[in-house]
Amino acid sequence: MISLNYKTNFNSTFANRGMSLENDLNETNSYYRTYDIALIYKKPTPIRIAKTDYKHMRITDGFFESPSTLDYNGVYKGRYIEFDAKETKSKTSFTINNIHKHQIDYIKKAIKHGGIIFLIVRFSTLQKDYLLKGDDLLKFIDENERKSIPLEYFQRNCYELHIKYSPRLDYIKAVDKIIIEK
Amino acid sequence: MISLNYKTNFNSTFANRGMSLENDLNETNSYYRTYDIALIYKKPTPIRIAKTDYKHMRITDGFFESPSTLDYNGVYKGRYIEFDAKETKSKTSFTINNIHKHQIDYIKKAIKHGGIIFLIVRFSTLQKDYLLKGDDLLKFIDENERKSIPLEYFQRNCYELHIKYSPRLDYIKAVDKIIIEK
Numbered sequence: 001m002i003s004l005n006y007k008t009n010f011n012s013t014f015a016n017r018g019m020s021l022e023n024d025l026n027e028t029n030s031y032y033r034t035y036d037i038a039l040i041y042k043k044p045t046p047i048r049i050a051k052t053d054y055k056h057m058r059i060t061d062g063f064f065e066s067p068s069t070l071d072y073n074g075v076y077k078g079r080y081i082e083f084d085a086k087e088t089k090s091k092t093s094f095t096i097n098n099i100h101k102h103q104i105d106y107i108k109k110a111i112k113h114g115g116i117i118f119l120i121v122r123f124s125t126l127q128k129d130y131l132l133k134g135d136d137l138l139k140f141i142d143e144n145e146r147k148s149i150p151l152e153y154f155q156r157n158c159y160e161l162h163i164k165y166s167p168r169l170d171y172i173k174a175v176d177k178i179i180i181e182k
Numbered sequence: 183m184i185s186l187n188y189k190t191n192f193n194s195t196f197a198n199r200g201m202s203l204e205n206d207l208n209e210t211n212s213y214y215r216t217y218d219i220a221l222i223y224k225k226p227t228p229i230r231i232a233k234t235d236y237k238h239m240r241i242t243d244g245f246f247e248s249p250s251t252l253d254y255n256g257v258y259k260g261r262y263i264e265f266d267a268k269e270t271k272s273k274t275s276f277t278i279n280n281i282h283k284h285q286i287d288y289i290k291k292a293i294k295h296g297g298i299i300f301l302i303v304r305f306s307t308l309q310k311d312y313l314l315k316g317d318d319l320l321k322f323i324d325e326n327e328r329k330s331i332p333l334e335y336f337q338r339n340c341y342e343l344h345i346k347y348s349p350r351l352d353y354i355k356a357v358d359k360i361i362i363e364k
Contacts, residue, residue, distance in 0.1 A: 039295045041251065046226040047241065059229065062241040069223065073255065075262035078296025082257075113221045114260025 021085045021122045021129075024168040025072065031167035038172055040074030040081055043067070068102045070110075070117070076175060080115040087122040093148040094121050096141065104141070107134045116178055120161070120171060123151065130158035131174045203267045203304045203311075206350040207254065213349035220354055222256030222263055225249070250284045252292075252299070258357060262297040269304040275330040276303050278323065286323070289316045298360055302343070302353060305333065312340035313356045 025042070032038040051061035070084040084103065088094050099119070110117045117134035132149075136157055140149055154160075159174035207224070214220040233243035252266040266285065270276050281301070292299045299316035314331075318339055322331055336342075341356035 033291075036291070036294065039291055039297070044226040044228040047229050047231075047244070049229075057245060058232075059241060059244040059246075062229070062244060063239060064241075075264070075292060075295045075297040078262060080257035080260060080262040109215075109218070109221055110257060112218065113257045115221070115257040 020124070021087050021120070021169075024163070025085055025120065028167040028169045028171065029072070029074075032172060038074060038076035038081070040072055040076065042072050043069070066100065068100075069106050070103065076116075076172065077179065079179065080110075080113075081175065082110055082115055083118045083120060085120045085122070087124050089125050090123065090148075091125050091151070093150045094123070094154070095148045097147060099137075104138070108138060111135060111138070116175060118175075118178070120169070121154065121158075123154075126151075127163075128154075129161040129163070129169060130154040131161055131171055132158045133178060202306070203269050203302070203351075206345070207267055207302065210349040210351045210353065211254070211256075214354060220256060220258040220263070222254055222258065224254050225251070248282065251288050252285065258298075258354065259361065261357075261361065262292075262295075263357065264292055264297055265300045265302060267302045267304070269306050271307050272305065272330075273307050273333070275332045276305070276336070277330045279329060281319075286320070290320060293317060293320070298357060300357075300360070302351070303336065303340075305336075308333075309345075310336075311343040311345070311351060312336040313343055313353055314340045315360060 022042070029038075029040045029042070032040060046065040046067055047059075047062050048065050049059050049062040052058065053060050070082045072084070073080070073082040075081065084099070086094070086098050088098065107117050111134050119132045119134070119137060120129060121132055122129050128151075132154065137149075140153065159171075159177065161169050161171055161174065163169060204224070211220075211222045211224070214222060228247040228249055229241075229244050230247050231241050231244040234240065235242050252264045254266070255262070255264040257263065266281075268276070268280050270280065289299050293316050301314045301316070301319060302311060303314055304311050310333075314336065319331075322335065341353075341359065343351050343353055343356065345351060
């Protein structure tokens with residue numbers, strides 16, 4: 001039997017959502033590790049196991065759980081880094097509902113503890129990527145009634161990231177700016 | 183069907199190895215989160231999925247992968263914290279083989295990037311817990327031929343942790359000392 005990572009064989013409505021941004025980030029993190037720039041990983045998908053075949057040490061029934069934290073974390077210059085990757089097909093705004101309530105709570109806590117917390121948001125139709133700081137996200141939610149963040153907000157307030165050959169999505173330069181601002 | 187976490191239903195030779203230390207640490211991390219002291223989690227166990235039932239969104243075949251990093255990570259006072267928990271029944275020494283080769287390589291990298299990296303080692307028969315700094319572990323391996331670290335080494339060079347009611351294993355005070363030393 002060939003063993004596949006779930007991202008490569010799970011059905012498209014679930015797994016492919018955000019897959020290409022995820023691939024770009026995995027490539028980028030792998031580059032950062034290879035060149036000793038940062039040590040950042042995607043966390044394993046939490047799985048709840050319902051049944052196991054003890055004899056063969058295999059899982060025979062299980063299901064995916066929704067993560068209560070963000071998807072990527074690690075260390076850069078001694079700092080704690082954590083972020084999530086989100087994609088939208090919209091050409092005009094990013095819906096805040098894309099972020100789970102418990103993730104918002106988590107972002108607040110992680111910032112309080114001094115972590116460098118952000119989202120990488122891809123407007124896939126526009127082929128634009130932005131780094132949105134956790135602080136800015138919380139501020140936007142606090143100060144606005146509306147349930148989506150307009151593209152202009154990203155253009156004015158976020159770091160734009162540009163796709164290149166390698167590393168694919170060089171977000172660590174934006175993290176450097178965040179560190180300097182602190 | 184009742185869904186069980188794998189730690190509670192997997193066979194004892196596998197899952198119970200180190201379970202009580204793991205429970206103490208989970209309780210401690212939960213305390214730290216509740217009282218806003220630190221934000222530290224056990225990483226999900228990496229699982230490789232071989233087969234899924236798409237219709238019911240369930241995993242029908244999968245197996246455990248060995249992690250290439252350490253088991254716990256998070257943020258404390260802005261610092262990146264990562265550690266692993268190891269238990270030994272020995273009354274005299276801790277066998278270095280308990281730590282996988284790729285974990286040693288990982289510890290080197292994580293220290294290089296400025297992370298606060300350590301092991302919590304339980305001598306379960308002696309009911310003694312020690313925090314062994316990653317730097318000290320690497321130094322011991324470099325300078326010694328022997329494949330195990332004697333108990334006296336822990337007594338002389340490590341922070342001893344004492345079990346108490348709550349938080350169960352208050353390791354963050356030792357982390358404070360590490361930060362001061364830096």
